[in-house]
Amino acid sequence: MRIEVPSVIPPVGELGHVHFIGIGGAGLSAIARLMAQQGVTVSGSDAFDSAVVRALRAEGIVCHVGHDPSQLDGVDTVIASTAVRDDNPEIVEAQRRGLRLWPRSAGLRSVMEGRRTIAVAGTHGKTTTTAMLTCALIAAGAEPSYAIGAEVASLGANARLGSGDLLVAEADESDGAFLVYRPEGAVVTNVDADHLDNYGTVEAYAAAFDEFVGRVGRFVVLSADDPGAGHLADVARAAGLEVVTAGFAEDADLMGQHLRVDGTRTTFTASLRGVDLGPVELAVPGAHYALDALLALGTGLLLDQNVDLLIAGLGAYTGANRRMQSLGEAGGVRVYDSYAHHPTEIAADLAAARAVAGTDRLVVAYQPHLVSRTRLYGAEMGAALSAADRVVVADIYLAREDPDPAVTAALVADAVVGPVATLGGPVPGLADVLLPELRPGDLLLTLGAGDITTVGPAVLEALA
Template sequence: MKIPVPDVLLPADELGRVHFVGIGGAALSAIARIMAMRQLPVTGSDDNDTPFLAGLRELGVTCHLGYDAAHVGAADTLVVTTAAREDNPEVLEGRRLGLRILPRSAGLWSVMAGLRVAAVAGTHGKTTTTSLLTSALVAAGADPTYAVGGVLAGTGHNAEVGVGDLFVAEADESDGAFLVYHPHAAVVTNVAADHLDVWGTEEAYHRAFDDFADTVDRDGFLVCCIDDPGARALAAHARASGLRVVTVGLADDAEVRATDLAFEGASSRFTVKRGQDVLGEVRLLIPGRHYVVDALAALVAGLELGHSFEGLRAGLEAFGGSGRRMEAKGEAAGVRVYDSYAHHPTEIAADLEAARGVAGEGRLVVAFQPHLVSRTRLFGPAMGQALGVADEVVVLDVYVARETADPDVTGRLVADAVPLPDDRVAFVPGVDEAALELAARARTGDLVLTLGAGSVTEVGPRLLELLAVDG
């Protein structure tokens, strides 16, 4: 459901009682958590009892399961997820009552009001980079408020209220939300076509990032990872518009570079150079070249915000990851299981490269669940090609989410494109079948990686149970 952003935005303490339609999602639960921590009256509903709800209930937030007009209660304001259906009874009730109805972007803005905002955007890597920046700033003494699209391992939450004047936010482009925030500082990890069901064309998608850069305070700055062509073009646009830009990456012409990369199992290290000056070495507890670049971007944003290299480095080096980003789920019968959120060909390729390094001498066995019919229609064959790096692949059917199923667009479109022999690729309908298929294929020494933005995250725990019983 598309809810328009109102012409006048109000801070959270002027919204009255707020009811969240879709409170169990990563974005809305973070906003609700911040409001609740500020002692503002909050309720919500969701059709799934997600892991985020437990933390909200601990704060005293009433979280209904299922949608019903009665749940709106005495609310003055609704904040509505983009995944809500047009016939959602709570939204219909809010309209009948004439309540203020906000999209999540306006809800997030309301809790940002009055603080300096550091917003992290990009097609890929937003959650990890936002989490890395938050961890770095906390270690450097900034104590920011933050809202991340995943669980921060160091705190166990996706949002917290700090006492500093800084708000660190993951800025999502999927529905244009990132155009609302007007940050003081921004990071863009990359710009590659996605969400074309919303933007229509690749050109329009890229223009949205140009528009985002144009919203950054002129006395602020933008950090761009110019290894990516889209972010490189964005840096040029932003500079031409008068915004201060700092370029980072592995490229020789990046102003701040990561050099001397080394990977060992699930860890990595690199040297940071600004021009010819060596700032120091950073050691990460997360694997993969793309995570090195994410960490470099977070580091530079922290430096530009006025914090020390040593303090920021301490936070980066203590960072244990964020939920669903190459997250270790456990080990059974000699099989290690990881889970990641990758759902775009570029993300799949990056996570498989990292997983291959973690696997060492073992095989890499992957279960992938395509996310959204529209994305699978556009990128299904490319997803399959990216999965070909694995030794064995299990593809689930499409996680439909907010769209309508299309019998012509299924996980078979991905499975048929995997460049592996037929006996090393399986197409299964759902989570239970995927766990069983993986259990039959995995053997001691293997690394199993579950990938996707939907219910595939449930496969790993079920697989571990099966392996423990069989073992």
């Protein structure tokens, strides 16, 4: 559902009782936590019980499973997920009662009031870069508040109200949310066409990033390795912003060199405009994570933090939920789970998984996300999956969309070249499909932004 952003967004203290529809999602749960930690009365509902919902309850937030109009009794402000449909009974009731009804972006903007916000945007890598920057700033003693699009093991949660004046926030572009914010500083990891169901054209999607940069107050940190992000340097300088480019390109201001991905670790060296900053060692595997770390490091330096402490904080980052997350091992099979759902993300995660697997077999179970995205990128998804040794493609996760008989998982599976690729059907039965395929030594990677995250644990339980 698309909800209009109000022209005036009051601060958190003026919202009264706030109710979140879809509170179990990564975005809304973070905002709910930040509001509750500021003393706001917070409640919420979600279609399903989950670890996040149970954690929120443990923190004192009333969370209902299922949606019912009576759950809005005493509520002043309703904030809804974009995944919620127009006919949701709580949406209908909020409109009937004339309650303040906001999208997620307005809720986060309200939390930002009075804080020095650093917004992390980009098509890929937002969550990891936001989490890495948060870990680095905490290690440097900045005590930031943060709102991240996933639970982060080393932080204990996806959001926290810090004692410092900084707020590090993941800025999602999918529905234009990042255009609501007015950050002091910003990071753009990359600009790679996506969410064309919302933007319509590649040009319109790219133009949104131009507009985002135009809303920044002081500085931007941009990937030197991505042409889309690199284009924004001219936009930023024209707006009078300080610009730092970061990456492994030879013209990067903050340049990484000597990259090595070895098993579950990644190492490289960093220098800023020719000045050596020393080695960086990450506890996560993948060249893309090294780039995320450079962007986080550049941001910390622009915030005048100590470089050695920032680097130590980057080394303390151990990953975020669903970002090449190790779920465990059973029956000699290692199981990882990741959120990748765009061809670029799939390729990056398969490269990282290959480094972890070494000479062992890499088996990938992939769930395409959204009919609209599969229609546009199904063939490219299949091409990226071709780096695996065995591929199983589950049914499309529809989320907010309706099915299209002409757009199915076969568009992806048929485009895989090299490894055997088969259709796995619905996710609830996918573990049973995978079990006969697996053998000791395999690395199983489940990929997708939908409910495929349930498959890894089911496989481990069956193999134990």
